Amino acid sequence: MVNDRVLALARDFRHHDEGLDVAFEVYRELREGCPVGFSEHYGGFWFVTRFDDIHRIEQDSETFAVSPGMLLPPLGNERPGIPIDVDPPMHGTYRRAMLPAFSPQQIDRLEPMVRRAAVELLDAFDGERAVDVAARYAVPFPMVVFCELAGLPTDESEKLEDWINRIFYVRTHDYDSTLRAAAELTTYITSILEARKGEEARDDLFGRLLTAEIEGRPLTDEELADYGFILVVAGLDTTAWVLRSSLWYLAQHPEDRAKLHERPGLVVTAVEEFLRCLSSVQGMARTVTRDVELGGHRLRAGDRVLLVFGAGNRDEAKFPDADRIVIDRQPNPHVAFGAGIHRCMGSNLARRELRVALEEFLIRYPDFSLTPGSDPAWYGIDPLPLVLEGRGRM
Amino acid sequence: MVACPEVFEADEYGYALVKVHEVGPELEGKVRLAEADCPENAITVEERM
Numbered sequence: 426m427v428n429d430r431v432l433a434l435a436r437d438f439r440h441h442d443e444g445l446d447v448a449f450e451v452y453r454e455l456r457e458g459c460p461v462g463f464s465e466h467y468g469g470f471w472f473v474t475r476f477d478d479i480h481r482i483e484q485d486s487e488t489f490a491v492s493p494g495m496l497l498p499p500l501g502n503e504r505p506g507i508p509i510d511v512d513p514p515m516h517g518t519y520r521r522a523m524l525p526a527f528s529p530q531q532i533d534r535l536e537p538m539v540r541r542a543a544v545e546l547l548d549a550f551d552g553e554r555a556v557d558v559a560a561r562y563a564v565p566f567p568m569v570v571f572c573e574l575a576g577l578p579t580d581e582s583e584k585l586e587d588w589i590n591r592i593f594y595v596r597t598h599d600y601d602s603t604l605r606a607a608a609e610l611t612t613y614i615t616s617i618l619e620a621r622k623g624e625e626a627r628d629d630l631f632g633r634l635l636t637a638e639i640e641g642r643p644l645t646d647e648e649l650a651d652y653g654f655i656l657v658v659a660g661l662d663t664t665a666w667v668l669r670s671s672l673w674y675l676a677q678h679p680e681d682r683a684k685l686h687e688r689p690g691l692v693v694t695a696v697e698e699f700l701r702c703l704s705s706v707q708g709m710a711r712t713v714t715r716d717v718e719l720g721g722h723r724l725r726a727g728d729r730v731l732l733v734f735g736a737g738n739r740d741e742a743k744f745p746d747a748d749r750i751v752i753d754r755q756p757n758p759h760v761a762f763g764a765g766i767h768r769c770m771g772s773n774l775a776r777r778e779l780r781v782a783l784e785e786f787l788i789r790y791p792d793f794s795l796t797p798g799s800d801p802a803w804y805g806i807d808p809l810p811l812v813l814e815g816r817g818r819m
Numbered sequence: 820m821v822a823c824p825e826v827f828e829a830d831e832y833g834y835a836l837v838k839v840h841e842v843g844p845e846l847e848g849k850v851r852l853a854e855a856d857c858p859e860n861a862i863t864v865e866e867r868m
Contacts, residue, residue, distance in 0.1 A: 480860075521832060528833040756855035764858050773833060 427459050435462030438472055440707040440733060441597045445804040448707065449748060452736035461720025467498050467597075470710065470729040471722070474736035476743040476760070478720065482711065482732060483765035486513060489711035489730060491767060497710035497731055498596050501607030506655040507648060509767060516766065519652065522637040522644075524770060526630055532773045535574065539778055542569040543785040551789075555796060558786075559809040563669035566782050567661050574774075575656065576629035577617065584613070589661050594805070607654070614653040615646070630656055664775050665806050666705035668782050671696070673803055674703060674750060675787075676795050676811055681752050686791045689784060695752035696779045701759035702750050703803055707735035709763060734760045790815030822856055823849040835861070 427435075434451055438444065444451075455462060456474045463471055473479055482489045494500075494510045505511055508519035525531065546566055550556045568586065572579045591599075591606035618631060626632050634652055637644055644652065675682050685691055708731045713724045724730065738759045739747040762769035769775070792814035795801065801809050825846055826839050835857075842850055847864075854862040 524832040528831055529829045530831070756852055758856050758858045758860075760858060762858070768858075 427462075431455065431458035432462075435459045435472075436465050438462065438464040439466040439597075440731065440735065445707070446802065448735060448804075449739060452733065452739055453748070456736055456740055461722055463722070464731075468729070470497060470731050471719070471724055472708070472731040472733050473719070474733045474740075476737035476740035479732045479734065479737040479760060480764055482730070483760070483763060483767070486766050488714055488717055490714050491516075491711060493712070495709050495711075495767065497708070497729060498600065500592050500658060501596060501600065501603035501605075502611065502651070502654055503608070504647065504651050506658075507652040508770075509655055509659075513766070518639050519648075520766075520770065522639055523630075523633060523652070523656075526633050527770050527773050529773050532777045535570075535774070536777060536781065538573055539570055539781045540785065542566060542573070543782045545569075547785055547789055554813055555810065556813055557808045557810050558672055559665075559669045559806055562782070562786070563672065563809070564662075564665045564806050566668060567664040567778060570774075570778055571657070571660050574630050576621075576627055576631050585610075585657070585661070588613075589658060590806075592658055593662050610657065611650050611654055614657065615650045618646075618649050618653060659769075660771050660774065662806055663705045664778050666804065667699055667703065667775070668779055669806060669809050670703035670705075670803055671699040671779065671783060672786070672793075672811070673795075673801060673809055674699065676793050676809075678750075679792070681750075682787070682791060682793075684752060685783075685787055689787070691753050692780050692783050692787070694755060694757065696776060696783065697757045697759065698750050698752050698754050699779070700761035700776075701738045701744070701754075701757060702748075704735060704738070704761040705804075706761065706763075706769075708733040709767075732760075732763075734763065789813075822853040826850055827853065841867070 431454055434454055438451065438455065440448070452474060460475045460478065461471060461473050463469065473482060490512045491510055492505065492512050494505060500506070508516050511519060543566060546562050546569070550561050564586070568582045569579060571577070572582060588606040588610040591602050592610070596603040618635065621631060621635060626636055631653065634644065634649055685695060711730045711732065713726055713728045713730060715726050717724050738744070738761060741747045762772040790813045793811045794814070796810035796812055799810050801807065823846065826837060826842060827835050828838050830836055850864050854864045
């Protein structure tokens, strides 16, 4: 039986804001006592916390659709984002149009640019001992990479940062601000794409969007804007968060820093482990298309269901010693990027960005720690003040 | 992460393809890891008797 305590945790469950302070303890209690439950936040939603249930639902896109949107609460965009808020058959058509931009081969070609972005940001605080690595490394790094990749002017990144901030972090308590930010971002993307239409085709993300063909025709202006919107919001703070949380963890674990220093090749598995345990996307939502039984509950058509990736990724049934970060853990089939047809399109890029950014950071700073007296949260993109002990530029 | 490039490659969309359908014992560990690591449960390793 579900006891009152667990039931109260379920009713109050949320994967944003203060919910994240206690997320890992709550995940454990819910996985055991109430693996599928109902929360009263965000208009009311079911949540699923066990790995196998999450995985199964991800494979059943007919019963568990994404329309009207995958994000809970939504991101304030007026129309469904492409491709993430779109169901089959159009979903696959849209997705195929941009997938080649994120293939492993393409990411290999981008690596020198990604590394240069990391090195330049590190050079900018070389020699300083007390540094907020969130503001000066984790947040600007994916921004620089994305602007290069998309062909966006980098001198406007402050505007982008403000919109993204209001779209992601303000939506739980001031949705009007989120709506305005989403509208402004859409207008901005539209203006960039409009200006580019008259120019010669360039080989960047927006160039690909402009020349993409679906069903034998180019994308309409609305499709361009809705695809561009998702490309911009999906790849910035998600990666920034994980880079920051990776450094947050490493600052407190000298034994793992030493291990990575000794065997830099382990950064690859460490990145997977940070994604598994400290990821930015703690959950994504679906909508039930027909009445269905789930974990002893009767879900009705139209109900919203949150797949709590963060909880599934710490499920003991799938990952031994699941709450412990083991930087050389293998295998590590986590669902930080989701699974099934809606699996993150940018996962190859995110992984490469994280690996390169950590490699370059660790080369310069084999030793670093949290600034004494600071107690930064594991999540988000707020300041992460560190004391850097390394030797700086080599 | 590309596990076991001797056996798997990615197509232009990033979908994994199997290049070699039979491997010797020297690659068994790597393909078994790929099987366990695949987030889509898309890889099955079978033993030939």
